[in-house]
Amino acid sequence: MWRRRGLVLKQCESIGVSSGGIIVVAASFMGAVLGYQFYVAFRLFNAEALLGGTVGVALFRELAPVMTAIMVTGRAGAAMAAEIGSMRISEQVDALDVMAVDPIEFLVTPRIIAGTIMLPILAIFFTAVASVAGAAVACGVLDLDSTIYWTQYAKVVDTIDLVHCTTKGAAFGMILTWVGCFNGYRAQGGASAVGLATRNTVVASCLAILLVDYILTSFLPFGYLRLKVES
Amino acid sequence: MNPTEASKATTVRVGLFTLFGLALVGAFTVFVNDKPYWWRKCEPVYISVEDATGLKTKSPIRSLGLQVGYLHSVELTETRVKLGVCITAPIEILPDTRAYIRGEGFLGDKFVELKPVRYVGEVRVGPREHHEVAPPAPAASASPSATTSASTTSANENRRPGSVAKGAKKGNSLLRNELSREENLDPKKALEAKPVEIEKEVQPDTSELEKGSEGYPFHTSMVRFLDLLVPSARAEDVSNAKEVPVGSSNRDMDKLIEQSNKLMIEMTDLTKNLKEGLQPKELRETIQQLNKTLQSAGKALSPEGGLNSTARRALEKLEKAFEAMQAQMERINRGEGSVGRILNDPVYADEALKAMKNLNKLLNKAADILFMVRLGAEQLPAYDGGRGYFQLQIFPNPTRYYLIGVTIDPRGRRTVLNTTTTSNGQSTAVSSEQIEEGGLLLTGMFGKVFWNRFDVAAGALHSDGAVSIGLHLGPVGSERMFTVRNDIYVRGQGVGLNDRLSVIAQPFLHNDFLGSLFVEGGLESFRKYNGKTSAFFGGGVTFSDDDIKLLFAFK
Incomplete structure (x- = not known):
C-alpha cells in the first residue's frame, strides 16, 4: 500500500481537507442550536450550569461523528460513487484491468483508508467548532457564565467520549467510502446508472451509519449495553 | 505527473489538516481530563468504603468547600470499594483526617470531603473586594447551579431568578471551588478560619449577627470574608445531616x-x-x-x-x-x-x-545539648599511610562546643624520653624520641563559634597542641556545607611549629541519604616530609544531634 500513498493523500485531501469548510458551517449551526435548545430545557429546572457538559457529551458521543459522516457522505461519498461509476460505465475500470492494475487497489483501497483516517479528525473538528458555537450562543446570547459552561464541559466530558467520537468517526468513514465505492463499482448501463449509484450511496450510507452507530453505542465501553447490564 | 503521486501542495494540506486534528484530539484529552490538574504533583491517598454510589473518576475531593484534589480511581476490592484519591492542593492529611461522601447539586453529584486537613503551602494574601462578596450558600446540598442561583438573587443585583448570569461571575467563581482554582484565594486562611466560622454559626440567626455588627465595619467585613472563604462550613453546620446519625x-x-x-x-x-x-x-x-x-x-x-x-x-x-x-x-x-x-x-x-x-x-537539659559525631579517614601519601579519627563535638549551647576524640595517625604517637645520667658527678642528659606507629592520639579542644561562621578552638588536636580557626562558608542555614580550616599546631620540642590547612565540604547536606557524608582535603603540613609535599585527602560521615539522641533515646 505504501507505493499507493500518493493516491491515499489525494483522497485524504478530497474527503478530509476539502470537507473542512462544510463541516465548520454545519458544526457552527449545530452547536448554536444545541446551545439554545438545551438552555431552554435546563432552565426549566434551574440547571443551566449543566449545559456545557451536556453539549460536550452529546457532540462527542453522537452528533459529531454522525453529522460529520452524513455531511461527508453527501459530499465525498456521492462524489466517489459518481466518479467510480463513470469510470465503470466508460470502461476505464476494465482498462485498468487490461493494464494489469488492480482497480480495487487503485480506486477503492485509497478511498477507504482515507475515509477511515479523515473522518475521526473531521468529527473532532466538528466537535470543537460546535462546542465553541454552543458556548457563543449560551454565553453570548443567553447570558450563561462562560466559566460555568467550560468548567462543566471539562468535568462531564471524559476521555471515553473522545474514544467514542474517534472510533465512530473511523467506522463511519470506512462505511461511507466502502458503500460509495461499492455502488460506483457496480454501476452498469448508461448515465442514469451513475445517478442511481449516487442516490443509493447516500441512502445506504446514511442508514448504515445510523445502524452502526446504534451497534457501536451499545458495545463500546461505557455504552448503553453496559448500563442495561448493570441495572 | 504520475497520477498515483500526490502533489506537494496536497501533501502539505493533508499533513497540516491531520496535524491540526491530532492537536485538537490532544487538546480535548487534556481539557476533559481536568486541565488544571494534569501537570500538578499528585499525592495519592486511598479510602476504603462500603458503598461508592454516585462516585466516579474525576469526582472532586474537597475540604472546607475548596477543591483539594480529585478521585483518581474507583476499584472494587474483596468486599469494599477502594477509592484512589489524588490530592493536588498543598495540604497535609492528618492522622485524624476523615473522609465523608457528600452530595451536591441539582442531581446530587457525589464528592468526597476530607477534614480536617492542614494547609502546608505558601501563604498567598491578595487584595479582595469585599463588596462583591455574595451571601453564603444556604445548604451544603445545594447544587452548583442552585448555589449560584441563590447568590445571584442578592439585593444589589437585578437578574432573572434561577439564571446563572454573568453578573455573578466574580462572587460565584470564588464561592464555587471548581471555579476558583487559580483565583487569588488564600487557602490557609480558609482552612484556619473554619473553626472560627463554625463557632460563629452556633448563633441561630446569622443575619442578626451581621445586622448587629453594622457599627463595626471591620467585623462585618471579616464575617463576609469568612463567608466567602468557607461557605460550606456555614452550610454544613446548619444541615449537619450526613455526619451525625439520626433516629435511634x-x-x-x-x-x-x-x-x-x-x-x-x-x-x-x-x-x-x-x-x-x-x-x-x-x-x-x-x-x-x-x-x-x-x-x-x-x-x-x-x-x-x-x-x-x-x-x-x-x-x-x-x-x-x-x-x-x-x-x-x-x-x-x-x-x-x-x-x-x-x-x-x-x-x-x-x-x-x-x-x-x-x-x-x-x-x-539533655535535649538542649547538641551532639555531633564525625568519623573520618584521611590518606597521607607523604607518610605512606592513612589517618582514622573519631571526634565528638558537644554543644552546651550553639555557640560553644567541646571537641573530644581519638585518632590513629601514620605519624605515630611521639614520646620523648629524657634520660639524665650522672657519672662521677657529671650529669649527662640524653633525649630520645620514640615514634609509636599505630598509637592512639587524643583530641580535646574547646571551641567557640561566632555568628555561625567563625570557629575558633584551642587545645590538643591529634595529641598536638593546636589552635584552630575555621571559616564556615556555606549558604545561610547550611553554613557547614563548606568549611576552610587552619590548624596551627606544635608536635613538641624539636619539631617546631606547623600548620595544617584543610577544606571540608558536605555537598549533599540537605539530602536525606547523602547529607551526612563529607569530603576533605588539604595540606597536612607546610613543611615537606621526606622531600614530599604532605598533602592529604579523605572523607567521612557525620552523625547529627537527632541521630545521636535517637540512639541514646533522649528524644
Missing part, C-alpha cells in the same frame, strides 16, 4: 457521651499529672483497647457519615471499653491494686511526682 442511634451516642463525661471526671480527679508518668499494665491495656476501639469507631463512622452495622458494633465495643475503663478508674480511686495504692498514698504520690519532675528536668 442518637440514644447510643448520648449514652456514650454521658459515659465519657463520667470517665473524664474520674480521670481528672484521680490522675492529674501522674496519669502520663505512671501507666500500669492494666491501665495501659485499657487505654490501648480504648484507642483501638476509637479507631474502629472512627473508621466505621467515616466515610459514609452514618451509622451502619459496623458502626453499631464499634459503638458497642466503645461502650464496653468505657465501662471497663470506668471500672478500672473506680478501683484505682478506691485504692485497690498497685496503682491505686500508689496514687492514693500521698507520700508515694508526692515522691513519684518529684521524681517525674526531676526526670523531666534532666531530659530537658
Whole structure:
C-alpha cells in the first residue's frame, strides 16, 4: 500500500481537507442550536450550569461523528460513487484491468483508508467548532457564565467520549467510502446508472451509519449495553 | 505527473489538516481530563468504603468547600470499594483526617470531603473586594447551579431568578471551588478560619449577627470574608445531616457521651499529672483497647457519615471499653491494686511526682545539648599511610562546643624520653624520641563559634597542641556545607611549629541519604616530609544531634 500513498493523500485531501469548510458551517449551526435548545430545557429546572457538559457529551458521543459522516457522505461519498461509476460505465475500470492494475487497489483501497483516517479528525473538528458555537450562543446570547459552561464541559466530558467520537468517526468513514465505492463499482448501463449509484450511496450510507452507530453505542465501553447490564 | 503521486501542495494540506486534528484530539484529552490538574504533583491517598454510589473518576475531593484534589480511581476490592484519591492542593492529611461522601447539586453529584486537613503551602494574601462578596450558600446540598442561583438573587443585583448570569461571575467563581482554582484565594486562611466560622454559626440567626455588627465595619467585613472563604462550613453546620446519625442511634451516642463525661471526671480527679508518668499494665491495656476501639469507631463512622452495622458494633465495643475503663478508674480511686495504692498514698504520690519532675528536668537539659559525631579517614601519601579519627563535638549551647576524640595517625604517637645520667658527678642528659606507629592520639579542644561562621578552638588536636580557626562558608542555614580550616599546631620540642590547612565540604547536606557524608582535603603540613609535599585527602560521615539522641533515646 505504501507505493499507493500518493493516491491515499489525494483522497485524504478530497474527503478530509476539502470537507473542512462544510463541516465548520454545519458544526457552527449545530452547536448554536444545541446551545439554545438545551438552555431552554435546563432552565426549566434551574440547571443551566449543566449545559456545557451536556453539549460536550452529546457532540462527542453522537452528533459529531454522525453529522460529520452524513455531511461527508453527501459530499465525498456521492462524489466517489459518481466518479467510480463513470469510470465503470466508460470502461476505464476494465482498462485498468487490461493494464494489469488492480482497480480495487487503485480506486477503492485509497478511498477507504482515507475515509477511515479523515473522518475521526473531521468529527473532532466538528466537535470543537460546535462546542465553541454552543458556548457563543449560551454565553453570548443567553447570558450563561462562560466559566460555568467550560468548567462543566471539562468535568462531564471524559476521555471515553473522545474514544467514542474517534472510533465512530473511523467506522463511519470506512462505511461511507466502502458503500460509495461499492455502488460506483457496480454501476452498469448508461448515465442514469451513475445517478442511481449516487442516490443509493447516500441512502445506504446514511442508514448504515445510523445502524452502526446504534451497534457501536451499545458495545463500546461505557455504552448503553453496559448500563442495561448493570441495572 | 504520475497520477498515483500526490502533489506537494496536497501533501502539505493533508499533513497540516491531520496535524491540526491530532492537536485538537490532544487538546480535548487534556481539557476533559481536568486541565488544571494534569501537570500538578499528585499525592495519592486511598479510602476504603462500603458503598461508592454516585462516585466516579474525576469526582472532586474537597475540604472546607475548596477543591483539594480529585478521585483518581474507583476499584472494587474483596468486599469494599477502594477509592484512589489524588490530592493536588498543598495540604497535609492528618492522622485524624476523615473522609465523608457528600452530595451536591441539582442531581446530587457525589464528592468526597476530607477534614480536617492542614494547609502546608505558601501563604498567598491578595487584595479582595469585599463588596462583591455574595451571601453564603444556604445548604451544603445545594447544587452548583442552585448555589449560584441563590447568590445571584442578592439585593444589589437585578437578574432573572434561577439564571446563572454573568453578573455573578466574580462572587460565584470564588464561592464555587471548581471555579476558583487559580483565583487569588488564600487557602490557609480558609482552612484556619473554619473553626472560627463554625463557632460563629452556633448563633441561630446569622443575619442578626451581621445586622448587629453594622457599627463595626471591620467585623462585618471579616464575617463576609469568612463567608466567602468557607461557605460550606456555614452550610454544613446548619444541615449537619450526613455526619451525625439520626433516629435511634442518637440514644447510643448520648449514652456514650454521658459515659465519657463520667470517665473524664474520674480521670481528672484521680490522675492529674501522674496519669502520663505512671501507666500500669492494666491501665495501659485499657487505654490501648480504648484507642483501638476509637479507631474502629472512627473508621466505621467515616466515610459514609452514618451509622451502619459496623458502626453499631464499634459503638458497642466503645461502650464496653468505657465501662471497663470506668471500672478500672473506680478501683484505682478506691485504692485497690498497685496503682491505686500508689496514687492514693500521698507520700508515694508526692515522691513519684518529684521524681517525674526531676526526670523531666534532666531530659530537658539533655535535649538542649547538641551532639555531633564525625568519623573520618584521611590518606597521607607523604607518610605512606592513612589517618582514622573519631571526634565528638558537644554543644552546651550553639555557640560553644567541646571537641573530644581519638585518632590513629601514620605519624605515630611521639614520646620523648629524657634520660639524665650522672657519672662521677657529671650529669649527662640524653633525649630520645620514640615514634609509636599505630598509637592512639587524643583530641580535646574547646571551641567557640561566632555568628555561625567563625570557629575558633584551642587545645590538643591529634595529641598536638593546636589552635584552630575555621571559616564556615556555606549558604545561610547550611553554613557547614563548606568549611576552610587552619590548624596551627606544635608536635613538641624539636619539631617546631606547623600548620595544617584543610577544606571540608558536605555537598549533599540537605539530602536525606547523602547529607551526612563529607569530603576533605588539604595540606597536612607546610613543611615537606621526606622531600614530599604532605598533602592529604579523605572523607567521612557525620552523625547529627537527632541521630545521636535517637540512639541514646533522649528524644
